Amino acid sequence: MPPSPTFASIEAMLAFDRKHVWHPYSSIVDPPPVFPVASASGAHIELEDGRKLIDAMASWWSAIHGYNHPRINGALHDQISKMAHVMFGGLTHRPAAELATRLIDITPAPLDRVFFADSGSVSVEVAIKMAIQFWASRGEPAKQRLMTVRGGYHGDTFGAMAVCDPVTGMHGLFSNALPEHIFADRPAIPFTANWSADAFTNLEHTLREHCNEIAAVIIEPIVQGAGGMWFYHREYLRHLRHLCDELGTLLIFDEIATGFGRSGKLFACEHADVAPDIMCLGKALTGGYMSLAATLASADVAESISCGDPGVFMHGPTFMANPLACAAATASIDLLLESPWQENIARIESTLRTNLAPCAKLPAVNQVRTLGAIGVVELEDAVDMHRIPQMFVDRGVWVRPFGRLVYVMPPYIITDQELTTVTSAIADVLRDPPLV
Ligand SMILES: Cc1ncc(COP(=O)(O)O)c(C=O)c1O
Numbered sequence: 250m251p252p253s254p255t256f257a258s259i260e261a262m263l264a265f266d267r268k269h270v271w272h273p274y275s276s277i278v279d280p281p282p283v284f285p286v287a288s289a290s291g292a293h294i295e296l297e298d299g300r301k302l303i304d305a306m307a308s309w310w311s312a313i314h315g316y317n318h319p320r321i322n323g324a325l326h327d328q329i330s331k332m333a334h335v336m337f338g339g340l341t342h343r344p345a346a347e348l349a350t351r352l353i354d355i356t357p358a359p360l361d362r363v364f365f366a367d368s369g370s371v372s373v374e375v376a377i378k379m380a381i382q383f384w385a386s387r388g389e390p391a392k393q394r395l396m397t398v399r400g401g402y403h404g405d406t407f408g409a410m411a412v413c414d415p416v417t418g419m420h421g422l423f424s425n426a427l428p429e430h431i432f433a434d435r436p437a438i439p440f441t442a443n444w445s446a447d448a449f450t451n452l453e454h455t456l457r458e459h460c461n462e463i464a465a466v467i468i469e470p471i472v473q474g475a476g477g478m479w480f481y482h483r484e485y486l487r488h489l490r491h492l493c494d495e496l497g498t499l500l501i502f503d504e505i506a507t508g509f510g511r512s513g514k515l516f517a518c519e520h521a522d523v524a525p526d527i528m529c530l531g532k533a534l535t536g537g538y539m540s541l542a543a544t545l546a547s548a549d550v551a552e553s554i555s556c557g558d559p560g561v562f563m564h565g566p567t568f569m570a571n572p573l574a575c576a577a578a579t580a581s582i583d584l585l586l587e588s589p590w591q592e593n594i595a596r597i598e599s600t601l602r603t604n605l606a607p608c609a610k611l612p613a614v615n616q617v618r619t620l621g622a623i624g625v626v627e628l629e630d631a632v633d634m635h636r637i638p639q640m641f642v643d644r645g646v647w648v649r650p651f652g653r654l655v656y657v658m659p660p661y662i663i664t665d666q667e668l669t670t671v672t673s674a675i676a677d678v679l680r681d682p683p684l685v
Contacts, residue, residue: 259285259297281635284642289316292663294647302647305657305671310474310506312537314584315660321536324580328573337365337569344575351582352543355515357524362551364544364562365570369505369531370404372542373467375564376501376527377408380465383499383550386557392464394428396456396498400435402475403467403503412467414476417652431459436481440471440520440620444484453492465499465527471517471620474506478625478656480618486521499550501527505542509533509582510590511658513598513621526550536581541574585661593661597622600665601657604672613682615653625656626675633683640683644674655679 256262263285272283285297292315294302307313314321328344335342349363364379366372377395384392395412402418403409410419411427420427433452438444456463470486473479493500502525507517511533514520518528527550531542546554554562601624608626609617616627631652641648648657648671655675659668 282639284638291315291317292660292667296642300642300645302642302645303659303663303667303670304647305659305663305668306647306649307533307658307660308537309532310511310658311532311535313509313511313533313661314536314581314588315662316537318536318584320584321538321577321580324576325538325573328576331572333573334568334571336567338565342570342572342575344572344579345570348543348575348579348582351579352530352545355582355586356528356530356545357516357518359524359526359547359549360528360545361548362546364546364564365575366531366542366544366564367566367568368404368540369529369542370406370409371566372505372529372531372544373403373409373412373503374406375544376467376503376529377412377465378564379527379544379546379550379554379562380499380501382554382557382562384464386553386555388557391462394459394462394464395430396433396459396463396466397430398433398435398452398468398473400473400476400479401467401469401503402473403469404505417476431455431463435473435477435479436485438482438485439618440480440482442482444482446488448482449485449488452489456492456496456498460496460498463498465501466493467501467503469503469517470507470525471520472507472512472623475651478618478623478627478654480512480620480623483521486518486523490521490523499526501525501529503529505529505531509585510594510661511621511623513591513594534581535574535577536584538577538581539571539574541571541578588661590661594622596665597659597661597663597668600668601672604669605675608676608679611676611679613679613684622661623656623658624672625654626679628653628655628679628682630684633685636683637678640678641674644670644677646671646674648675655682 287297288295292304294304353361364375366375381393397412400414403412411430433455438448502518504516508530526547528545535541601619605617605624608614613628615629618625632650
């Protein structure tokens with residue numbers, strides 16, 4: 250028997266939520282409006298009042314197949330009838346091993362050791378720990394710092410925050426609590442522009458200067474996500490890989506946002522044809538069903554860690570390799586690989602490019618850019634988050650901007666007609682957007 254509902258009405262639920270429940274990056278005193286969702290299916294989110302919104306966010310990069318997919322639902326039903334969870338210390342199970350085989354098969358060649366973590370941020374923490382333990386095992390314990398580029402975003406936990414952009418990230422607020430890492434300039438040359446070797450000089454000088462103290466360089470390949478929705482040139486990654494090889498520095502790719510096809514390649518690093526020593530995956534890993542992440546390492550990294558003192562890798566969360574999440578992830582990967590995902594992404598890219606281009610002429614707009622199934626309209630000024638989501642909801646779409654960025658990364662199953670409704674709503678709202 251389902252429990253009887255606590256709230257007599259949706260209004261009562263919303264009043265409770267507003268007072269007691271924190272939402273992401275939000276005030277508990279003056280929260281912006283939230284919209285109550287009753288269900289979600291395919292590319293639609295249905296609100297409690299019956300309105301249906303076309304989803305342009307894929308729940309922050311994750312719901313790549315849309316919602317309520319029968320194949321992933323089925324995998325979860327099967328798995329829950331066996332077990333929802335068991336500890337991973339001293340035990341193992343088919344869902345974890347099955348998923349690990351898939352991840353090893355589809356990620357670049359040297360990555361064949363898998364550590365399952367609970368969320369993207371935690372997988373970044375794990376990657377950082379791997380890099381530091383690697384050097385400690387190799388007798389170079391001084392290599393404890395990370396290097397990264399400005400404009401990055403790697404998560405909200407302390408280790409991850411410390412490698413987010415130092416200005417737009419949370420460094421100011423937590424400065425005394427964060428380790429100090431080393432930052433190079435943002436990769437300045439756009440994805441489609443002509444390459445110029447000068448663009449790499451700043452990183453090269455900085456890494457050469459500090460390589461004796463740097464455990465690893467961490468970077469989002471090709472697409473800088475929450476730190477600015479910026480698409481940079483593939484040559485940058487190639488130069489970075491060469492330099493790390495020359496100096497013996499580990500390279501971590503954070504593919505948490507870009508993994509599983511979003512940029513037009515299964516993993517964004519494939520645009521540059523380079524592989525990292527450590528890779529973080531999350532978000533779309535389970536098709537957006539539940540929280541699961543993975544940190545993959547090369548055999549060299551994993552074995553070095555395990556050969557040094559204390560002979561083990563020092564991480565092991567309670568819900569590591571949760572069988573339900575692993576079953577959802579395996580179903581999601583199989584579904585993706587069996588689908589014409591490249592065609593879908595190319596179709597979405599072309600529709601976004603055509604339909605968003607006219608926005609570039611609007612006075613409020615600074616730049617429009619698209620890559621794969623990602624469309625970005627960068628404004629001159631930040632939008633008013635108390636008002637703008639409502640304007641999109643009024644137009645039947647779910648678009649949630651942040652700061653100066655109105656961006657979409659829809660489920661891959663979205664139709665051209667649905668996408669056109671989304672892009673028309675964006676053009677309409679941005680004609681006269683409410684600003685802060
Ligand atoms: C590139 C990147 N890394 C890490 C994270 C953090 O992932 P999570 O929110 O699952 O902790 C995100 C989330 O937006 C991300 O985009």
